[in-house]
Amino acid sequence: MKVIQTKNYQDMSEKAAQFILEKIKSKPDFQLGLATGGTPVTTYQNLIQDHQTNQTSYQLVTTFNLDEYIGLSNEDPNSYHYYMNKHLFSEIDIPADQTFIPNGLAEDLERECIEYDALISKYNGIDLQILGLGHNGHIGFNEPGTPFDKQTHIVTLADSTVEANARFFDSIEDVPTQAITMGIGSIMKSKEILLLVSGREKHEALQKLLHDEVNELFPASILQRHKNVTIIADEDAIIGKDMMQSKSAYR
Numbered sequence: 001m002k003v004i005q006t007k008n009y010q011d012m013s014e015k016a017a018q019f020i021l022e023k024i025k026s027k028p029d030f031q032l033g034l035a036t037g038g039t040p041v042t043t044y045q046n047l048i049q050d051h052q053t054n055q056t057s058y059q060l061v062t063t064f065n066l067d068e069y070i071g072l073s074n075e076d077p078n079s080y081h082y083y084m085n086k087h088l089f090s091e092i093d094i095p096a097d098q099t100f101i102p103n104g105l106a107e108d109l110e111r112e113c114i115e116y117d118a119l120i121s122k123y124n125g126i127d128l129q130i131l132g133l134g135h136n137g138h139i140g141f142n143e144p145g146t147p148f149d150k151q152t153h154i155v156t157l158a159d160s161t162v163e164a165n166a167r168f169f170d171s172i173e174d175v176p177t178q179a180i181t182m183g184i185g186s187i188m189k190s191k192e193i194l195l196l197v198s199g200r201e202k203h204e205a206l207q208k209l210l211h212d213e214v215n216e217l218f219p220a221s222i223l224q225r226h227k228n229v230t231i232i233a234d235e236d237a238i239i240g241k242d243m244m245q246s247k248s249a250y251r
C-alpha cells in the first residue's frame, strides 16, 4: 500500500482530485467507484472546480456508488442518491444513466444486490474505487465481522455507525438501521483503490488498517491484500496529534 501524507484535509482533497483526474484523462471511458460520507466532499468540490476551469469531460465515465440506506427516497437529503447529485453529479457533465447507486427502495432487495454486482461485471469492473474509512474499520457499510467474500448485500448497521452518521440527521432515531452495500468481495475486485482518511479521530482506525493482521473484525485490514491501494491521509490521521478537531456535517 502506498501512503501519501498531506498537511491537512484541504490538501488531501486536492491530491485526491488530482489523482482521480489523471486516471480519467488517461482513460476517458473510466469506471469510477464512489464513496459518500464527510471525507470525500471537498475532493468532489475540486473535481467540479476542475470541470469548470479545464472542462474535463465525464461524458464517457461511468460511476458506481458503494452503498445506500434502505428506505430513504432519492429526494431524501440524507440518501446517498441526494448526496451524489448535490456534491458531484449535478455539477459535471456525466449522463444520468451512467451513474449507478444501489436502490434502497427496491421491492426485492436481494435481487437488487445480485443485479448490482452483475451490472458492475457488465461494465468490466471498477477501474478505481474511492473509499472512506469508518471508525470501526468499516468500508462501504461492511461492518466488523462481515465475511471477506461477500458481494453486494443487505446489512444491519452497527450501533457505532448509526451514532457516527447521526450527525447528518435531525435525530438518531431517523438514521436508517439497514443499508445495501457492495461487499468486501466486490470492493476487492476493483483494479485500483484510493482510500481517503482525514482527522485525528481516524488515527486509530488507520493504524489498525496498516499494522493489524488481516481479520474480519476490522474489515479495512483486507486492503493489505489488494495489489494496488493508495492511501491519501492527512497529518492528523497519520500522526494522530493530540488535538480536538470539530467536524461539521459534510464539512
Ligand SMILES: N[C@@H]1[C@@H](O)[C@H](O)[C@@H](COP(=O)(O)O)O[C@@H]1O
Pocket: 035, 036, 037, 038, 039, 040, 066, 067, 131, 132, 133, 134, 135, 139, 140, 141, 161, 165
Ligand atoms: N457508508 C459510509 C462510508 O462509505 C464512509 O466512507 C464512512 C466514513 O464516513 P466519513 O467520511 O463521514 O467519516 O462511513 C459511512 O458510514
